[in-house]
Amino acid sequence: MTPDMDPFDTAEDAEAEILAGNEEEVHVDSHVSKCPTCGANLVYSPEKRKLECPFCGNAVDVDLTEYAEEIPFANILGGAADWGETRVFTCANCGARTIISDKEIAPVCPYCGTPGVIDESDITGLRPNAVLPFLIDKPTAAERFKAWVKRKFFAPGKYKKSARPEQIAGNYFPAFTFDSDTFTSYRGRLGKYYYVTVRRNGKTYRQQRVRYFDIGGTYSLFFNDVLVYANESRDEKHLAALLPFATDQAQKYNEDFIYGFGAAQYDKDGTVCWGEAQEKMRGAIRRAILSQYTYDVVASLDMNVSYGKVTYKYMLLPVYIGHSKYRDKLYNFFVNGQSGKVAGKTPVSPVKVTLVALLGAAVLAGLGVLIYFLTS
Numbered sequence: 001m002t003p004d005m006d007p008f009d010t011a012e013d014a015e016a017e018i019l020a021g022n023e024e025e026v027h028v029d030s031h032v033s034k035c036p037t038c039g040a041n042l043v044y045s046p047e048k049r050k051l052e053c054p055f056c057g058n059a060v061d062v063d064l065t066e067y068a069e070e071i072p073f074a075n076i077l078g079g080a081a082d083w084g085e086t087r088v089f090t091c092a093n094c095g096a097r098t099i100i101s102d103k104e105i106a107p108v109c110p111y112c113g114t115p116g117v118i119d120e121s122d123i124t125g126l127r128p129n130a131v132l133p134f135l136i137d138k139p140t141a142a143e144r145f146k147a148w149v150k151r152k153f154f155a156p157g158k159y160k161k162s163a164r165p166e167q168i169a170g171n172y173f174p175a176f177t178f179d180s181d182t183f184t185s186y187r188g189r190l191g192k193y194y195y196v197t198v199r200r201n202g203k204t205y206r207q208q209r210v211r212y213f214d215i216g217g218t219y220s221l222f223f224n225d226v227l228v229y230a231n232e233s234r235d236e237k238h239l240a241a242l243l244p245f246a247t248d249q250a251q252k253y254n255e256d257f258i259y260g261f262g263a264a265q266y267d268k269d270g271t272v273c274w275g276e277a278q279e280k281m282r283g284a285i286r287r288a289i290l291s292q293y294t295y296d297v298v299a300s301l302d303m304n305v306s307y308g309k310v311t312y313k314y315m316l317l318p319v320y321i322g323h324s325k326y327r328d329k330l331y332n333f334f335v336n337g338q339s340g341k342v343a344g345k346t347p348v349s350p351v352k353v354t355l356v357a358l359l360g361a362a363v364l365a366g367l368g369v370l371i372y373f374l375t376s
């Protein structure tokens with residue numbers, strides 16, 4: 001905002017606008033935590049694991065002793081979303097009132113720029129019960145990005161030398177983790193290759209055949225913290241590449257960890273995410289069952305999986321988001337706020353891609369010539 005703007009004037013304007021347009025509204029309070037020495041807003045420092053004053057350096061302890069607990073799955077059904085009303089949040093710093101999305105947990109006041117965290121009881125739908133605090137700070141995330149770019153083989157050399165991370169911001173991404181004790185009964189048919197020599201028209205050929213055998217039995221497998229991101233994102237592939245998160249270190253949800261960061265509610269609710277988690281579990285069970293056998297082909301495998309003792313945590317995960325520029329284009333990147341693992345897009349050098357393709361073709365051609373001589 002401009003320095004001569006009176007925030008209270010603006011607040012009234014904002015309110016007038018809101019009241020003209022909407023009937024039903026829900027008032028949401030936002031919290032800030034103030035520095036006891038100078039009154040500035042405290043932010044969570046990943047490095048110190050404390051709330052820190054960015055102006056005077058004063059630090060306030062955060063409770064790090066309470067770990068997140070598993071919640072029985074039945075509770076997920078009671079927490080169905082009640083999105084829809086107009087939500088008006090009051091800035092704890094300047095009093096301005098603004099409309100916020102029903103998915104926002106950490107709105108920033110557009111008038112004074114104060115990041116606030118909305119009251120736990122004002123969160124719509126299911127409330128997070130776990131948060132994985134940031135362990136690395138912004139400068140470290142920037143360093144990790146630069147090191148990652150240097151390892152990108154196909155990126156243009158000029159970009160690798162000069163790529164600058166811009167607008168890095170720490171955001172908590174919503175996710176569900178699920179535990180389950182599974183019991184599976186299965187039946188299937190696997191095949192193993194064998195070879196025979198056949199004679200046809202006076203010539204001999206080696207022919208591949210398959211010998212089938214039936215399998216069946218039961219398999220027990222316990223899953224701990226199968227993670228499903230709960231936000232709809234175009235960057236799903238990159239977010240998947242940030243895994244794993246050490247979810248067993250999640251703290252009980254506490255807004256102290258959110259101060260200074262962005263945070264959003266889920267787009268995909270708990271039951272949708274549970275469906276995705278079941279798919280992941282089924283895949284792992286299938287691989288575990290098959291790993292007991294020696295085979296070359298799977299003709300069929302029917303599994304009947306019971307998911308026992310399902311519990312969940314609804315967790316906020318720490319991710320830095322930023323971008324770099326190259327020839328006027330923006331390339332987004334993501335950094336795991338815990339491990340420092342980086343994922344994202346970089347520009348690609350057409351020259352390098354062409355060279356590698358030519359090299360590949362040359363190798364294949366070379367192999368072709370070799371095979372021709374060996375077999376004739």
Ligand SMILES: [Zn+2]
Nearest residue numbers: 035038053056
């Ligand atoms: Zn201070």
Ligand SMILES: [Zn+2]
Nearest residue numbers: 091094109112
């Ligand atoms: Zn404000």
